[in-house]
Amino acid sequence: MREITKFVLCGLGNIGSQVISSIIKNPKERLEVVAICARNKEKAQKKLDDFKLNIPIISPSEAPNYSKVIVETATYESFRKVIEPAIISGCHVIAISVGALVKNLDLIDLANKHNSILQIANGTLPGLDILRSAKEGNVNIVKLKSKILPESLEGEEYIKNNNIDLSKAKKEPVFIFSGSAREAALHFPRHFNVAVSLSLAGIGLDKTQIEIYADGTLKGALHKIIIKSDVVELEMTSQNFPSTVNKRSSLIVAKSIIAALREINSHIRIGS
Known part of the structure; x- marks a missing residue:
């Protein structure tokens, strides 16, 4: 049986909430969020209460202490603050706000230096x-x-x-x-x-x-x-079809994160 993939979710906005909702609805996916990174802890706690999840709300610097798999669903502005501690700690980072990489290309070299994985989850593009x-x-x-x-x-x-x-x-x-x-x-x-x-x-x-x-x-x-x-x-x-909550994001984005998480402990890989 495939191991449970435990991860820290950094960002609990529209996409982060979709990720948690999908995991709760599909327990057979064997995915578990063990902590949340959020700027507004009060707002994040309310969402966790709605999801009936009893997990800690932490800072990005604490995330590697909870899991070596970090999922970034934050914002352009907080991209570096969220993923840099994880990269330095040798984590597997799954990121979506990669428009910010253009101004932070040194993070790729940092990942090489610390033997980390920076994975871009982008199900919105074909080919x-x-x-x-x-x-x-x-x-x-x-x-x-x-x-x-x-x-x-x-x-x-x-x-x-x-x-x-x-x-x-x-x-x-x-x-x-x-x-x-x-x-x-x-x-x-x-x-x-x-x-x-x-x-x-x-x-x-x-x-x-x-x-x-x-x-x-x-x-x-x-x-x-x-x-x-x-x-x-x-x-x-x-x-792509827009989120019913926020038309600025596509429904497929959260699904691409779930797919990336499933691949981590999968015994079969499809694609090059």
């Missing part, structure tokens, strides 16, 4: 496995075309600074941005974790091309990946 395989040959083009719900982009500085009218996106796609993955992650750090994930799996932040549109006619974020290499050419599209 990453075939891209990693194609990278063993010569990859010429990696392009991501994303259509995002306009409400997800409201309040972003890039939108304000470029006088982009998102109201038109209610009826048709509105062009937002074209450039490198590095630029996309810097302009939209809270939304374009996908750009960083795609870049790390493929040809890097500066060579990966990103196009962004606001589109209110869709059910949720739509991502199309185009890959051209000497071993394969690929076009894949994923239509």
